[in-house]
Amino acid sequence: MLKIETWKLAVVGLLLALGVAFAAPNLLDEETAANLPDVLPNKQISLGLDLQGGSHILLEVEVGVVVEERLEALKDSIRAEMRKERIRYTGLRAGGTGVSVMIKDLGRAEKAYEIIRGLDVGFETDLGDNGSITMNLTEQALKERRIQAVDQSIEIVRRRIDPQGVKEPTITRQGEDRILLQVPGEDDPEQLKKLLGQTAKLTFHLLDHKNSVAEAMAGRIPPGSMLLPSIDEYDSAGRPRMYLLKKRVAVSGDTLVSASLGFDEANRPAVNFRLDALGGKKFADITRQNLGKPFAIVLDNKVLSAPTIQGIIPGGSGQITSGTFTTESAKELALLLSAGALPAPLTVLEERSVGPGLGQDSVEAGKIASMIGLAAVIVFMVIYYGRFGVFADVALITNMILIVAMLSAFGATLTLPGIAGIVLTIGMAVDANVLVFERIREELKTGRGVMSAVDNGYKRAFGTIIDANITTLIAATLLFAFGSGPVQGFAVTLAIGIISSMFTAIWVTRIQVVLWLRKTRPQTLRI
Amino acid sequence: MRIRLLPEHPDFGFLKRRMIFFAFSVILTAASIGLFLSKGLSYGIDFTGGIMIEVKTPEPNQIGDMRVKLKGLGLGSVELQEFGAPDDILIRIQAQEGGEKANAVAVKAVKEALGEGVEYRRTELVGPKVSDELFWNGVYAVVSAILAILVYIWFRFEWQFGLGAVVALSHDVISTIGIFSLMGLEFNLATVAAVLTIAGYSINDTVVVFDRVRENLRKYKTKPMEELLNESANETLSRTVMTSLTTMLALVALYFLGGEIIRDFAFAMIWGVLIGTYSSVCLAVPLLLHLGVERRSGEDEDKDSKIEQTA
Numbered sequence: 119m120l121k122i123e124t125w126k127l128a129v130v131g132l133l134l135a136l137g138v139a140f141a142a143p144n145l146l147d148e149e150t151a152a153n154l155p156d157v158l159p160n161k162q163i164s165l166g167l168d169l170q171g172g173s174h175i176l177l178e179v180e181v182g183v184v185v186e187e188r189l190e191a192l193k194d195s196i197r198a199e200m201r202k203e204r205i206r207y208t209g210l211r212a213g214g215t216g217v218s219v220m221i222k223d224l225g226r227a228e229k230a231y232e233i234i235r236g237l238d239v240g241f242e243t244d245l246g247d248n249g250s251i252t253m254n255l256t257e258q259a260l261k262e263r264r265i266q267a268v269d270q271s272i273e274i275v276r277r278r279i280d281p282q283g284v285k286e287p288t289i290t291r292q293g294e295d296r297i298l299l300q301v302p303g304e305d306d307p308e309q310l311k312k313l314l315g316q317t318a319k320l321t322f323h324l325l326d327h328k329n330s331v332a333e334a335m336a337g338r339i340p341p342g343s344m345l346l347p348s349i350d351e352y353d354s355a356g357r358p359r360m361y362l363l364k365k366r367v368a369v370s371g372d373t374l375v376s377a378s379l380g381f382d383e384a385n386r387p388a389v390n391f392r393l394d395a396l397g398g399k400k401f402a403d404i405t406r407q408n409l410g411k412p413f414a415i416v417l418d419n420k421v422l423s424a425p426t427i428q429g430i431i432p433g434g435s436g437q438i439t440s441g442t443f444t445t446e447s448a449k450e451l452a453l454l455l456s457a458g459a460l461p462a463p464l465t466v467l468e469e470r471s472v473g474p475g476l477g478q479d480s481v482e483a484g485k486i487a488s489m490i491g492l493a494a495v496i497v498f499m500v501i502y503y504g505r506f507g508v509f510a511d512v513a514l515i516t517n518m519i520l521i522v523a524m525l526s527a528f529g530a531t532l533t534l535p536g537i538a539g540i541v542l543t544i545g546m547a548v549d550a551n552v553l554v555f556e557r558i559r560e561e562l563k564t565g566r567g568v569m570s571a572v573d574n575g576y577k578r579a580f581g582t583i584i585d586a587n588i589t590t591l592i593a594a595t596l597l598f599a600f601g602s603g604p605v606q607g608f609a610v611t612l613a614i615g616i617i618s619s620m621f622t623a624i625w626v627t628r629i630q631v632v633l634w635l636r637k638t639r640p641q642t643l644r645i
Numbered sequence: 646m647r648i649r650l651l652p653e654h655p656d657f658g659f660l661k662r663r664m665i666f667f668a669f670s671v672i673l674t675a676a677s678i679g680l681f682l683s684k685g686l687s688y689g690i691d692f693t694g695g696i697m698i699e700v701k702t703p704e705p706n707q708i709g710d711m712r713v714k715l716k717g718l719g720l721g722s723v724e725l726q727e728f729g730a731p732d733d734i735l736i737r738i739q740a741q742e743g744g745e746k747a748n749a750v751a752v753k754a755v756k757e758a759l760g761e762g763v764e765y766r767r768t769e770l771v772g773p774k775v776s777d778e779l780f781w782n783g784v785y786a787v788v789s790a791i792l793a794i795l796v797y798i799w800f801r802f803e804w805q806f807g808l809g810a811v812v813a814l815s816h817d818v819i820s821t822i823g824i825f826s827l828m829g830l831e832f833n834l835a836t837v838a839a840v841l842t843i844a845g846y847s848i849n850d851t852v853v854v855f856d857r858v859r860e861n862l863r864k865y866k867t868k869p870m871e872e873l874l875n876e877s878a879n880e881t882l883s884r885t886v887m888t889s890l891t892t893m894l895a896l897v898a899l900y901f902l903g904g905e906i907i908r909d910f911a912f913a914m915i916w917g918v919l920i921g922t923y924s925s926v927c928l929a930v931p932l933l934l935h936l937g938v939e940r941r942s943g944e945d946e947d948k949d950s951k952i953e954q955t956a
Binding site for chain 1: 650653699701745746748749752753756764765766767768769770771772774775779782783785786789790793794797798801834835837838841842844845846848849850852853856857860880881883884887888890891892893894895896897898899901902903904906907910911914
C-alpha cells in the first residue's frame with residue numbers, strides 16, 4: 119500500500135499541473151487572457167448565450183419553394199419550346215416534384231419528348247402511349263438542390279448579419295434544412311429577424327400596357343403577365359395599388375454587384391445600385407428600347423416603385439426611390455440587396471434570447487450557489503471524517519479545478535444547467551471517497567491493522583465506484599445524445615464532473631493518505 | 646469534533662418492514678399515475694410550443710396593467726405571473742394558430758403593446774415543429790436511459806438485480822412526475838434533464854447496495870437471505886446517508902441561491918435524491934428477496950477479482 123510507483127505519481131502530478139495551467143486563464147480578465155503568448159493555455163470557459171446574453175434563432179429553409187420555382191421554370195421552357203416548334207399540347211401542369219404535359223399530335227410526340235428531355239437534366243422523363251410526357255425530379259437532383267439551397271442560405275445569412283457589427287455570430291447547419299444562428303450579446307432578435315424575414319429577390323419588369331389593370335383584377339390576367347401590389351401606394355379604399363407587369367424578367371437582381379444608401383435630387387433617402395457588365399448591358403438595351411415607358415422595380419413580389427424611363431442608362435448604375443424610404447429603411451434595403459437574395463424564404467422555428475442583465479444575474483447566482491454548496495460540503499466532510507475529510511476536500515477542490523480546466527481546454531460551453539451540473543457534482547464527487555472511507559472504517563472494525571485496512575478499503579471500494587459511476591455516465595451520455603442546447607451543456611459538465619471526480623477521489627486522496635501514512639506510521643486510525 | 650450520524654453498527658429492520666414500504670410505494674406510484682392521467686403535467690413551451698417572455702418593469706406591481714394591455718391582442722390564453730421580484734413578470738402565451746409565422750407575429754405584437762421602458766430579460770418562442778421533436782426526444786431519452794441502465798446492471802450482476810434496480814428507478818421517475826403534476830410545476834427540457842439525472846443518481850445508490858449484497862452472498866453461504874439482505878443494507882447505510890447528505894447540501898444551496906430559472910430544476914433533483922435514497926434501501930433490496938436471487942460462486946468471483954487487480 120505504501121508503495122505507489124513513481125510513474126503513477128508523475129502522471130497524477132502532470133495531470134494536476136495541466137489542470138491548474140488550463141484553469142488559470144479564467145482568473146484573468148478577458149483581454150489579458152487573449153493576449154497571453156500562444157504557448158500558454160489561454161482559453162477561458164465560453165459562456166452560453168443564457169449566461170452572457172444573446173439570441174439563438176433556429177431557422178428552416180423552405181426548400182419546397184426552390185423546387186416549385188424550378189418546376190415553374192421548366193413549365194415556362196416547355197411552353198416556349200412547344201410554341202417555337204409549333205407542337206400542339208394540352209394540360210401543361212406542375213405539381214409535387216414534377217411537370218406533366220399531353221401532346222395532342224401523337225405523330226410528333228417522339229420529337230416533343232426529345233426536346234423536353236433536353237431542357238433540364240435533373241429530371242427523369244417518360245413518354246406514355248397516349249402522348250403524355252411526365253417529368254419528375256430525380257432523388258439525386260432533389261437532394262442536391264436542397265443542400266445547395268441551405269448552403270446558399272447560410273452564406274447569405276452570414277453576409278446579412280456580419281455588417282451588423284455583432285460579435286462572433288455563429289451560423290451552423292442543423293439537420294437537413296435548418297440553420298442555427300447564435301448571436302452573443304444581441305438580446306433583441308427582432309432586428310435580426312427583420313433582416314432574415316425577406317428573401318430580397320430583386321427584379322426589373324416592363325409594365326403590361328396592352329391590358330387594363332381593372333380587367334386583370336377582375337380575374338382575367340393575360341398569359342405572360344402578372345398582377346402585383348405596390349409596397350407603399352394605396353388606393354382611396356386603403357388597398358394597395360396594383361400593377362400589371364410582364365412576367366418576363368427584364369433584368370435580374372442576380373446581376374447586382376453593390377447597393378448603398380444614397381439621396382435623390384430632392385435629398386430624400388434612396389438606394390443606389392450597380393449591376394455587373396452583363397446586367398448593365400441589358401439595362402442599357404431595355405432603357406433604350408423603352409424610353410418614356412414605366413419600368414417596375416420589384417422586391418419579393420411587391421412593386422417598390424415604377425419610374426418612367428427618362429433616358430438611356432448606360433453604366434449599369436441606377437437608383438431606387440420610394441415615397442416611404444427613411445434613411446434607416448433605405449440603408450437596410452441596400453444591405454439586403456448587396457448581400458444577395460435568399461434562395462428560399464426562412465421560417466423561424468425556435469427563438470430564445472436572454473438579456474445581458476439576466477445572464478449576469480444567473481452567473482452571479484450560480485457562483486454563489488456553488489461556493490456555498492462547496493463550503494458546506496467541505497465543512498461537513500471535515501466534521502465527519504476528520505483528517506480524511508481534509509484529504510477528501512483537497513480532492514474536491516482539485517476536482518473543481520480540473521472541471522474548469524477541461525471545460526476551458528475542450529472549448530465546451532458553460533450554460534445555466536451546466537452550472538447546476540457542477541453543483542450536483544460537488545455533492546456527488548465525495549461519493550467515491552465516502553465509499554473508500556466507509557470501507558476503511560469497516561475493515562478497521564474487523565480488527566485489521568492500519569495499513570491493511572487502508573489497502574483493503576481502496577481495493578474493495580474500487581469495483582463499486584466504477585459500477586456506480588458508469589450508470590450516471592450512461593445517463594449523461596443519453597442526455598447528450600437526445601438533449602438539445604442547454605441540456606447538452608448540463609450533460610457535458612455532468613460527465614466531465616464524474617470522470618474527474620473518479621480520478622481525484624481515487625488518486626488525489628490516495629496519494630495524500632499514503633504520504634501521511636509514510637510520515638506518521640500511525641498504529642491506530644481515527645476515521 | 647467528530648459527529649456520527651448513525652450508530653456504530655446500524656441495525657434497522659428494513660426487510661422486516663418491507664410490506665409497509667411496498668404498500669407506500671405502490672400507493673405513491675398509483676397516485677402519481679392517477680395524477681398524471683387526471684390532472685396531467687403543466688408542460689412548458691419546450692413541449693407545447695408557444696411564447697414565454699420575462700420582463701422587468703420600471704415600476705413594481707405592473708401586472709394588472711400589463712394584463713389589460715395583452716388581453717386586447719387576441720392571442721388566446723395569456724398568463725402573467727410574478728417571477729421572483731415584484732418588478733419581474735413572466736408572460737406565457739399559448740401556441741398560436743397558424744404555426745411558426747403566427748408565433749413570430751405574436752411576439753412582435755406583445756413587444757409593441759408593452760411599449761418602451763420594459764426590459765426584456767428573456768424571450769423564448771418555440772414553434773410547433775420543434776416542440777414536437779423536443780417532446781419525443783425527451784421521451785426517447787428517458788426510456789433509453791432506463792433500458793441502457795437495465796442492460797448494464799444485467800451484465801454486471803444478474804437479471805434479478807437488473808429488474809430490482811429498474812423497478813426502483815421507475816418508481817423514482819414516476820413519483821417525480823407525480824410530484825410535478827401535484828404541485829403544478831413546469832415540465833420542460835430542464836426537467837427532463839433533472840429526471841434523467843435522478844435516474845442516474847438513484848441507480849448509483851442502488852448499485853452500491855447491490856454490490857454489497859453480491860459480496861455478502863459469496864461471503865455467507867448459509868445465512869438466511871432476509872438476514873443477509875438486511876445486513877447488506879445496514880452496512881452500506883452510512884455511505885448512503887453520507888452521500889445523500891452532501892448532495893443535498895449542494896442542491897439546497899442551488900435551490901435557494903441559484904436563481905429563479907433553476908429553482909424547479911433544483912427542486913426535482915432534491916426530490917430525486919430523497920426518493921432515490923429511499924428506494925434503493927427500502928425497495929430495491931427487499932425486492933431481491935422476492936425476485937429469488939440465487940447464490941452462486943465461481944464465475945462472478947473471477948470477474949470481480951480481475952477488477953480488483955486493476956486497482
